[in-house]
Amino acid sequence: MSSENHAEFKLSITKALGDQLAAALEELTPAPLTMENIRALRSSPGVYQLYKDGDLVYVGKADRSLPQRIEKHYRKISGRTNILLAQMTFTCLYVDEDFGAVAPERLLINQHRGEGKVPWNYNGFGNNDPGKRRDTTEVDEGHFDHDHPIDLEYKLTGLSAERSPGASLASLLQAVKLQLPYVFRYQSSVDFDGISIELPIGDLTADEVLRVVAQRLPEAWQITALPGYLIMYPKIEDYPSARRCYRSTGVVDILR
Template sequence: MSLENHAEFKLSITKALGDQLADALKELTPAPLTVEGIRSLRPLPGVYQLYKDDDLVYVGKADRSLPQRIEKHYRKISGRTNISLDQMAFTCLYVDEDFGAVAPERLLINRHRGQGEVPWNYNGFGNNDPGKRRDTTEVEEGHFDHEHPINLEYQLTGLLAERTLTEETVPLSTLLQEAKAQLPYVFRYQASKEFDDIDVELSNTYATADETLKAIAARLPDKWQITALPGYLIMYPKAEDYPSARRYYRNTGVVDVWQ
C-alpha cells in the first residue's frame, strides 16, 4: 500500500482575519440606532454592522471616527420613506491596527454576502453625493434609493424660526442655504448672485421639505427647476426631464411624475 508524503495546502490569512472579525462582532448585542447610542462611542476607527428588523443589511468601516460615520447613516435613514429608525440597530468594533491593505470591511462583506446577507452593500446605500453624471441615470428596482426614496414630508423643525420674529422676508439664497443644511439628504444646486436680490416672504408654515421647496420654486427665475430624484434633490436653470424624477418644482407649480 502506497502512502503520499506530500499534499497541497493553501493558507488564507485574509479569510482567517475575516472570520475573526465576524466572530467578534457576532458576540456583540445590537444597540438601537439612536443619536445617544452613537455619540456614546469613542471617536476611533473601526468596522460596524447595521441591522434592519434584526437582519444584517450593511457592513462598513470608519477610517477615523465610528460615531461620525454611523451618524451619517442615521441622518440618511431619517429622511427616507418605507423605513423607520426604530427598525435599525448597530454593532461595531474599534480596529486600531493598520488593516488598510486587507480592507476589514471587505473581508466581512465577502463572508456575509456568501450567506445571503448585507443586501445594502453595493446597492447605493453607502453613497454620498453621486455626482451630476448620475442625475440622468434611471434608478433600478432593488437599489436603496428606489426602495427607500427621500421623504419630502420630512419635518424641518425651526427652519428660519428666529428670523420670523424680526424679519418679514429673507433672500432666496439664504433660504436655499438653510434648507440645504437641514435636509438629511443631498440638495445640490447651482448658486446664482441674482438669488441675493430675490426676497422670499417668511412663513412659519415651512414645516416640511415639500412646503419649503414650493416656496423656493415660486420665487425662482424662469426656466429654473428643482427636481426630486429618488435619493436627492437638484436645482438647475434648465427645465429638463429626468428618467427617475419623482417631482418637479417650478415657478409655475408642482408636477408629480413618479407614483
C-alpha cells in the same frame, strides 16, 4: 517513490481575519440606531454592521471615527420613506488603524455575501452625491433610492424664526441644504442674494419650503425631487426617475 512525507499547504490569512472579525461581531448584541447610542461610541476607526428588522443588511468601515460614520447613516435613513429608524440596529468593533490596509469591511462582506446577507452593500445605500452625470439615469428596482425614496415631508425647524422679513433666497437655500438629511444640489448662477423670500411661521416640511422657493425662482428654473436627492437648475427637464418637480408655474407630481 512515496509522497506521504510531503504535501501542499495554503494559508489564507485574509480568510482567517474575516472569520475572526465575523465571530467577534457575532458575540455583540445589536443596539438601536439612536443618537444616544451613536454618541456613546469612542471616536476611533473600526468596522460596523447595520441590521434591519434583525437582518444583517450592511457592513461598513470608519477610517477615523465610528460615531461620525454611523451618524451619516442615521441621518440618511431618517430622511427616507418606507423605512423607520426604529427598525434599525447596529454593532461595531474598534479596529487598529494599521488594520485598515487589509480592508476589514471587505473581509466581512465576503464572509456574509455567500449567505445572502448584506444586500445594502450592493444596492447603492452607501453612496453619497452621485454627481450631475447620474441625474438623468433611471434608478432601477431594488436600488436603495428606489425602495426608500427621500421623504419630502421631512420637518425643517427654525427656518422662519431665524429669518427676518425680506431675507435672501441664498441664505434660505444654505439653511435648507444644511438641515436636509439628503443631498440638495443647486446651481448658484443667479444673484440669489438679491432675491428676497419670506416663509410662513412655524416648522415646515421640505415640500412646503420648496413650494415657496419655486415661486421666487426665475423662469425656466426647476427643483426636481429624484429618488435619492434634490437638484435645482435653470432648465426645465424631464428626468427619467423624477418623483416631483417644483417650478414657478406650479408643482408637478410624476406617477410611477
